[in-house]
Amino acid sequence: MIQLKNVKKVYRTATVETLALSDITLNVERGEFLSIMGPSGCGKSTLLNIMGLLDAPTNGEIRIDEEKTDRLSDKQLANFRNRKLGFIFQNYHLINDLKVLDNVELPLLYRGGVPIKRSKLASEALFKVGLSNRMKHFPTQLSGGQKQRVAIARAIVGNPEIILADEPTGNLDSSMGNEVMEILLNLNKNEGTTIVMVTHDENMARKTHRLVRLFDGAQVQ
Amino acid sequence: MLKNYFKIAIAVLKRRKFFTFISLFGISFTLTILMVLAAFIHKVVGDDYPDTKRSRSLFVTELQETGMSQGGMSSASGAPSYWFLNKYAATLKSPEKVTLFSSSRGTNTYVNNKKIALYYKYTDATYWDVLDYEFLEGKPFTAQQVLNGEPVTVISDDIRKEYFGSEGSVVGKYIEADNVRYRVCGVVKSFPIISYMLYSDIYLPFTVSKTSYNDRSYRGNYNAILLGRSSGDLERMHDEFESVVKKLPTSDKVYQNLYCHAKTYLEAYADMGNEGKSGVNFAIIVVSIFTLIVMLLPTLNLININITRIMERSSEIGVRKAFGASSSTLAYQFIVENIILTLLGGLIACVFSFIIMKLLNSSGLIHHLDLSLNWFVLLIGLGIALVFGLLSGVYPAWRMSKLHVVTALREQ
Numbered sequence: 001m002i003q004l005k006n007v008k009k010v011y012r013t014a015t016v017e018t019l020a021l022s023d024i025t026l027n028v029e030r031g032e033f034l035s036i037m038g039p040s041g042c043g044k045s046t047l048l049n050i051m052g053l054l055d056a057p058t059n060g061e062i063r064i065d066e067e068k069t070d071r072l073s074d075k076q077l078a079n080f081r082n083r084k085l086g087f088i089f090q091n092y093h094l095i096n097d098l099k100v101l102d103n104v105e106l107p108l109l110y111r112g113g114v115p116i117k118r119s120k121l122a123s124e125a126l127f128k129v130g131l132s133n134r135m136k137h138f139p140t141q142l143s144g145g146q147k148q149r150v151a152i153a154r155a156i157v158g159n160p161e162i163i164l165a166d167e168p169t170g171n172l173d174s175s176m177g178n179e180v181m182e183i184l185l186n187l188n189k190n191e192g193t194t195i196v197m198v199t200h201d202e203n204m205a206r207k208t209h210r211l212v213r214l215f216d217g218a219q220v221q
Numbered sequence: 222m223l224k225n226y227f228k229i230a231i232a233v234l235k236r237r238k239f240f241t242f243i244s245l246f247g248i249s250f251t252l253t254i255l256m257v258l259a260a261f262i263h264k265v266v267g268d269d270y271p272d273t274k275r276s277r278s279l280f281v282t283e284l285q286e287t288g289m290s291q292g293g294m295s296s297a298s299g300a301p302s303y304w305f306l307n308k309y310a311a312t313l314k315s316p317e318k319v320t321l322f323s324s325s326r327g328t329n330t331y332v333n334n335k336k337i338a339l340y341y342k343y344t345d346a347t348y349w350d351v352l353d354y355e356f357l358e359g360k361p362f363t364a365q366q367v368l369n370g371e372p373v374t375v376i377s378d379d380i381r382k383e384y385f386g387s388e389g390s391v392v393g394k395y396i397e398a399d400n401v402r403y404r405v406c407g408v409v410k411s412f413p414i415i416s417y418m419l420y421s422d423i424y425l426p427f428t429v430s431k432t433s434y435n436d437r438s439y440r441g442n443y444n445a446i447l448l449g450r451s452s453g454d455l456e457r458m459h460d461e462f463e464s465v466v467k468k469l470p471t472s473d474k475v476y477q478n479l480y481c482h483a484k485t486y487l488e489a490y491a492d493m494g495n496e497g498k499s500g501v502n503f504a505i506i507v508v509s510i511f512t513l514i515v516m517l518l519p520t521l522n523l524i525n526i527n528i529t530r531i532m533e534r535s536s537e538i539g540v541r542k543a544f545g546a547s548s549s550t551l552a553y554q555f556i557v558e559n560i561i562l563t564l565l566g567g568l569i570a571c572v573f574s575f576i577i578m579k580l581l582n583s584s585g586l587i588h589h590l591d592l593s594l595n596w597f598v599l600l601i602g603l604g605i606a607l608v609f610g611l612l613s614g615v616y617p618a619w620r621m622s623k624l625h626v627v628t629a630l631r632e633q
Binding site for chain 2: 049052054055074075077078079081082083086087089091093094095097098102105106107109110111115154158
């Protein structure tokens with residue numbers, strides 16, 4: 001589903017050159033739940049961002065669903081992300097000025113379509129994560145676990161084939177973390193969604209199909 | 222989509238109230254100035270009392286002669302004379318009617334030792350047919366009275382109150398101006414002095430003028446209105462007058478060129494007395510420069526505030542990009558949000574403009590000024606608010622759309 005071939009990422013400033021990823025070659029199969037682990041600063045999030053087409057590699061090739069992505073324009077990339085990918089962030093990144101339902105609807109806004117249908121799909125996604133009763137709330141009125149569930153609803157509302165989760169349980173206590181993990185596992189199992197998750201938590205990583213470890217930008221396992 | 226942008230725009234406005242106040246104050250203050258200016262311009266050039274047939278009228282108000290002599294360039298310009306207009310304008314075939322009238326002149330009169338400054342104007346009898354003065358009492362002087370040189374007058378309502386007080390009918394009473402007593406035959410509704418071509422306090426038959434109205438010089442103190450049967454006659458009247466003037470010799474050997482045109486009201490109003498310069502273009506340039514200057518500072522201020530606000534919203538920008546917003550979609554969103562802000566400022570400006578117009582109308586600075594928040598002013602206000610929104614939104618929107626998604630998400 002996701003193929004990375006000799007991916008390298010270098011961050012350059014006027015004086016310093018930092019190698020964030022070196023020569024990563026990785027295949028993520030359709031329906032696979034992959035976790036990425038490694039110490040802070042080893043390039044996990046960079047790798048996830050590159051997989052999610054949020055960042056471009058310095059070298060190497062990325063194919064998603066057999067499609068080469070390096071020549072896509074800004075508009076095509078945006079459209080591609082909108083249809084194929086869903087994102088979950090450690091800090092949730094909900095828009096505090098919008099109600100929960102509007103936050104979840106966000107990916108659908110960029111697909112067009114009628115507002116009633118958007119609203120219906122967003123309600124269904126919130127039902128899946130057990131937050132039907134919080135639709136009219138604002139993010140600031142929710143707990144961390146609830147915010148992350150809203151973020152999951154937002155990630156799945158467009159029915160993407162791939163979900164990229166950057167430390168989705170990183171800011172949650174173990175009980176809430178387990179709840180969020182359960183939702184992700186069910187998504188993978190029941191819907192067949194391909195999931196790539198960056199985590200620091202060995203216990204969470206053990207629940208996934210495969211674990212990739214990074215160290216200093218290189219794949220070590 | 223627009224509903225979502227609207228929700229965000231309102232939420233952003235509520236977030237930093239001081240920024241919002243500064244932005245809205247700048248926008249509404251600027252728009253208020255420009256809307257009041259628009260109302261004033263509309264009043265000046267709009268179709269208005271007593272000149273309601275303006276769309277089928279042409280005005281002859283300026284005569285210019287130029288030439289090169291040994292001493293250099295010679296030029297003389299001013300209003301045409303009665304004799305000139307009577308000979309070359311009043312005899313045209315294409316107009317339905319032609320009226321000749323002098324420019325307004327000022328004089329003083331005295332009532333009970335109180336000095337009253339007043340404007341007087343000489344007209345022919347056709348003047349009252351061509352223009353739609355509303356007679357509050359009495360009637361205009363007749364062609365026969367003009368021919369006889371009778372000392373009769375039509376006075377404005379304002380001068381009636383000032384000269385005669387609030388007593389009953391004044392028709393048949395006498396008013397004195399320049400040591401001559403004129404019998405009042407009619408009283409017309411007053412209008413503001415900004416219609417300066419027609420404004421006067423007392424209107425007299427041109428035959429009572431102390432100076433010779435039949436002086437055979439080109440330049441003098443008179444204007445003409447050529448009234449067509451419809452606006453379709455304008456071109457024919459214009460061309461006929463042009464062909465007449467083209468054949469005329471100059472009034473003096475020092476001049477080689479004679480210019481005198483039948484113009485629309487706007488052209489005549491803005492006439493600068495210079496054949497080489499269009500008064501309308503000059504007026505448009507002046508108004509445009511004024512508008513730009515008035516808009517410049519608040520636009521720059523709004524751009525600054527917008528950029529600050531964008532930086533506060535980098536997380537949102539990152540999320541929107543991640544979930545499928547392209548750079549152009551984001552730029553569009555921000556411009557729409559900014560236009561919502563400026564339209565809100567426009568609404569406030571409507572209220573301010575209404576209040577200021579009421580104050581100006583009642584201040585007495587210009588008598589009978591009747592500025593109003595009409596469709597023209599509202600359309601101008603809407604147009605300026607949209608331009609304002611675009612000008613102050615494009616650069617911040619471009620900055621916003623160029624934010625790198627990873628950087629934006631990291632900024633929270």
